[in-house]
Amino acid sequence: MKITFMLNGTKKEIDTAADRRVVDVLREDLGLTGTKEGCGNGECGACTILVGDEPRLSCLMLAAQLEGTDITTVEGLSKDGAVHPLQQAFIRSGAVQCGFCTPGMLMTAFALLKKNPRPDRDAIREALSGNLCRCTGYQKIVDAVETAALSLSGKENP
Amino acid sequence: MRTVYLPADLNEFWEYRTRCPQALLYAGGTDLLVKMRAGKIAADNLICIERISELQQVTEEADSIRLGAGTSLARLLNHPLLAEHFPVLIKALRTLGSPLIRQMGTIGGNIANASPAGDTLPALYVLSAELELRTASSRRTIPIGEFIKCPGVTNLRPEEIITAVILKKQPDYNISHFEKVGLRKALACSIVSLAAVLELSPEGTIGKVRLAWGSVGPTIVTSPACVDLLTNKKITLELLKAAAGQIRRELSPIDDVRSGADYRREVAGNLLLRLADYIP
Numbered sequence: 001m002k003i004t005f006m007l008n009g010t011k012k013e014i015d016t017a018a019d020r021r022v023v024d025v026l027r028e029d030l031g032l033t034g035t036k037e038g039c040g041n042g043e044c045g046a047c048t049i050l051v052g053d054e055p056r057l058s059c060l061m062l063a064a065q066l067e068g069t070d071i072t073t074v075e076g077l078s079k080d081g082a083v084h085p086l087q088q089a090f091i092r093s094g095a096v097q098c099g100f101c102t103p104g105m106l107m108t109a110f111a112l113l114k115k116n117p118r119p120d121r122d123a124i125r126e127a128l129s130g131n132l133c134r135c136t137g138y139q140k141i142v143d144a145v146e147t148a149a150l151s152l153s154g155k156e157n158p
Numbered sequence: 159m160r161t162v163y164l165p166a167d168l169n170e171f172w173e174y175r176t177r178c179p180q181a182l183l184y185a186g187g188t189d190l191l192v193k194m195r196a197g198k199i200a201a202d203n204l205i206c207i208e209r210i211s212e213l214q215q216v217t218e219e220a221d222s223i224r225l226g227a228g229t230s231l232a233r234l235l236n237h238p239l240l241a242e243h244f245p246v247l248i249k250a251l252r253t254l255g256s257p258l259i260r261q262m263g264t265i266g267g268n269i270a271n272a273s274p275a276g277d278t279l280p281a282l283y284v285l286s287a288e289l290e291l292r293t294a295s296s297r298r299t300i301p302i303g304e305f306i307k308c309p310g311v312t313n314l315r316p317e318e319i320i321t322a323v324i325l326k327k328q329p330d331y332n333i334s335h336f337e338k339v340g341l342r343k344a345l346a347c348s349i350v351s352l353a354a355v356l357e358l359s360p361e362g363t364i365g366k367v368r369l370a371w372g373s374v375g376p377t378i379v380t381s382p383a384c385v386d387l388l389t390n391k392k393i394t395l396e397l398l399k400a401a402a403g404q405i406r407r408e409l410s411p412i413d414d415v416r417s418g419a420d421y422r423r424e425v426a427g428n429l430l431l432r433l434a435d436y437i438p
Contacts, residue, residue, distance in 0.1 A: 017159045017160075018159075018161060018162035019160040019161075019162050019204065040195060041192045041195065042188050042192060042255075042259055042262075043345050045256065045258055054261055055257070055261065056258065056261055057258050057259075057262065060187045060188055060191050060192070060262060061187070061262075062162050062191075062204070063162075064162035064163075064164050064206065065162075065164065065206055065208065067164065108257070126257070127257055129256050129343070129344035130256025130258040130259060130344065130345060131256075131258075
């Protein structure tokens with residue numbers, strides 16, 4: 001089945017089985033391995049991508065559903081070789097250990113800051129409650145999002 | 159390799175349904191796709207209803223609110239009409255899954271999946287929700303209590319889909335309570351849950367009360383005996399303890415990976431004691 005959609009700002013046309021999972025299409029067909037599969041059941045958030053402005057689980061999305069959408073993956077966060085301030089904050093705050101949860105955390109946090117540029121720590125925790133981390137204990141991830149929010153607020157587009 | 163139909167509107171949906179009556183429906187896929195992956199359900203073809211806006215309307219009538227079955231749980235959680243009229247459902251939605259699951263999952267899906275642990279269900283039971291079921295040419299409504307038979311099984315006829323949930327406004331209920339016990343605060347399947355709506359006078363007399371428990375039976379459990387115990391009485395801890403004893407006598411929950419039957423029975427009663435928070 002031919003499917004056309006926007007991917008990280010570029011128009012993409014693919015031809016694949018309609019019932020393949022989006023996480024597989026991204027990783028295997030398009031070489032974008034930033035999006036991870038942690039559980040395949042929607043219970044860990046490692047596969048989080050943006051569809052439009054909303055974070056969604058790409059392990060529970062089928063290729064047919066890509067038609068006409070505007071997809072952002074973690075690879076789409078950096079521009080012209082420079083990491084996004086959110087990514088910078090994660091690095092500076094020590095919010096990355098093994099890194100497996102990090103793409104999903106970034107995409108969810110990115111979507112949060114677009115909706116709510118100045119979230120408090122409770123709001124950050126609530127927004128990230130669908131993204132699991134086995135390494136960090138979450139504190140530094142919350143620190144990172146809080147820091148990024150401060151540095152991004154006042155700018156036009158996060 | 160399956161066909162995945164993606165109808166843009168209800169007309170297209172019925173066309174695909176007629177063409178492929180065996181195709182299974184999904185909106186967010188947070189239950190169906192998980193079950194398919196586990197090999198519990200086989201589907202040759204799928205119809206994804208996520209783009210049908212006619213199924214995603216939330217509208218207010220004079221005495222009721224109508225929720226399109228395809229409305230995402232996230233939209234409902236943030237909807238002002240629900241906050242105003244049905245806070246018990248909002249409280250239930252807050253505990254369901256995660257923000258990502260709520261983004262994709264729908265209220266129709268939570269009902270059709272008919273899990274005894276479905277988090278919207280106890281709230282919908284105490285709200286006496288009615289479901290609108292449609293085929294291409296017919297329409298009927300059914301109270302939610304008559305719709306779900308046992309885990310995963312409903313009274314949906316083969317050609318039917320759930321199109322809406324209809325909630326009657328019930329301003330007499332001034333107390334709305336929901337509590338879910340799970341192994342985590344998010345992404346946790348409920349071990350026991352309780353939804354309660356009460357008409358409570360300023361002096362603490364319970365007028366009307368409706369109670370519904372989740373995850374302690376094959377479907378949502380209600381208890382006419384508990385309701386009788388509480389109706390037209392002054393709310394006290396002793397009264398709630400009596401009701402707690404009553405529900406414990408009535409229940410036979412199961413042991414499963416999440417919890418033992420004894421714990422479920424004990425906690426189902428304990429959840430009633432939380433209503434003591436509302437003693438004036």
